[in-house]
Amino acid sequence: MNPTGYPQGHALLIGVANYQHVSTLPGAILNDVNDVAATLSSPKYCAYDPANVVTLLDANATREAVLKGLDELAARAGLDDTACVFFSGHGGVVGNPGNEGSVLVTVDTNLADIEKTSISSDELATALAQIKVKRLLVFIDACHAGGAAISKRLTDGKGHELKSGYSSNTFAKLAVGSGRALMASCRADEESAVLTGERNSVFTTALLAGLRGAADKSASGFIKVFDLFNYVSEEVPKLNPNDQHPIFKADNLEVNFAVALSHGGKKSPYSPGTAPKADEKDSWSVLEEVLVEIYPSGPRDQEVWSRAGGDLSRLPFHPTGQAAWHAAIRTLKQGGGGRGISFGSLVRTAKEDFSNHPQLAMLHAP
Structure with a gap:
């Protein structure tokens, strides 16, 4: 175990299952956030300082609180640090076909006033751009389907509707910038599965396994961004009997950067100058x-x-x-x-x- 941990790691984890004005999501969404937080904070796994791992769940994940959380992440994370932002909940598609945008649906989002009660993709991209770190990884687990049937449209019972999900344009927009990458649970036209009786969504099940060491196949002592996506993208289709393919977006990513420690920093038994067979x-x-x-x-x-x-x-x-x-x-x-x-x-x-x-x-x- 690495006694110094991974103090340069910072995370903001957001999960909403019980919305105030739109349909609820399975409880697995809250488990996802709690389990990712526990894995990042564990000295046996990713070894982040627990003080650097912030969670916003349900009632605490308002529009104002999420934007404040992003501002605070930007304030505490330094240039040489690594930052992770994880969101599990509803997304909504807005705009005209061919020029669609998206909104992050916070717990207090009101479909009668989307502009003022949700977070647009432009607002989210601006907030992410303020996080001046060399390594930023954004996870989005949305378009959920599982348990009780979840419609592909969000409704409030008062005649207001919103197409569920995220546009592909949004994914590319959120990954803009050097050293920045986005990993989403599925393609824009797919659903992110939550299988009945399972503790976590399919995407987060694979993500957790990867963060707990499965993505570090070379036993380097680090979980690296390309390795993590490789692992998740291969495991999700195995876990989901229906079509689900995670996507990865990066605008200017030249380095397979470390996201966290692997097994607390446990490295390969090979010396630095000796390659494994x-x-x-x-x-x-x-x-x-x-x-x-x-x-x-x-x-x-x-x-x-x-x-x-x-x-x-x-x-x-x-x-x-x-x-x-x-x-x-x-x-x-x-x-x-x-x-x-x-x-x-x-x-x-x-x-x-x-x-x-x-x-x-x-x-x-x-």
């Missing part, structure tokens, strides 16, 4: 790390993706090499990226360029 570490993770190192501009660097049989038009564009490799490897693992490319062909092509690279040498290319 490929079969002792997830081969996909090793390959991604190596590719980021040797082709820093991404899959287009030295045309490595094309030479390995891939189709660059099948890959999403990302402004940084690391983010581009992260997305490309995930696409390849799911069977995409071009008909002719595979794990083996990519390894073989990289070995042709860097025949003496020690980590590449340990990767088997079937």
Whole structure:
């Protein structure tokens, strides 16, 4: 265990299940916030200072209180710190099709006066921009479905309605800025499952496991942002029998930054200069790390993706090499990226360029 913990970690966790004016959500939403807070604060897991982990639940999660909580997070978190913002509750879609925005639905949101009683995506983006840290990660678990049927529209019983969820435009807006990333529980057209009888939502179940060490497959002693998303994105579809795919947005993210300690900072038994054997570490993770190192501009660097049989038009564009490799490897693992490319062909092509690279040498290319 690391006796110094992770004092640079700060978090604001918000959860609303029992709304004043719109439909309630399963109690698992409150469990989600409490369990994430406990995991972040635990010296056995993420090792944040408990004083730096603030929760706002139900009646305490008003519009005013949430904005104040974000202001206080900005005030206490320094430039070299890591900040996490977690929200579980209703989201609402506003605006015209093609130009849709979103609102965060706080406990006191009144559908008769959305503008003054909810938090718009512009307001939320502005509040996040005031958090002047090098590493900011935003989690949104919304569009819930589970327990009693939850409509895709929020109503107040007085004739006012609001489309439930978040627009894809909002996710991109909230991730703007260097060192900032957003992880959402599902795509804009999907539902975030809360399975009957389960303590947590599907997304938060996977997130908790990742924060408790499952995302640190290399036993580095840290939970890192790309590793965490990789883990969550692979686990959620396994847990949810219906379609649910978490999404990840990052505008200018070049580094696989640490979010927290893993197992209180427990590291691999390997010395700093000794790499584990490929079969002792997830081969996909090793390959991604190596590719980021040797082709820093991404899959287009030295045309490595094309030479390995891939189709660059099948890959999403990302402004940084690391983010581009992260997305490309995930696409390849799911069977995409071009008909002719595979794990083996990519390894073989990289070995042709860097025949003496020690980590590449340990990767088997079937």
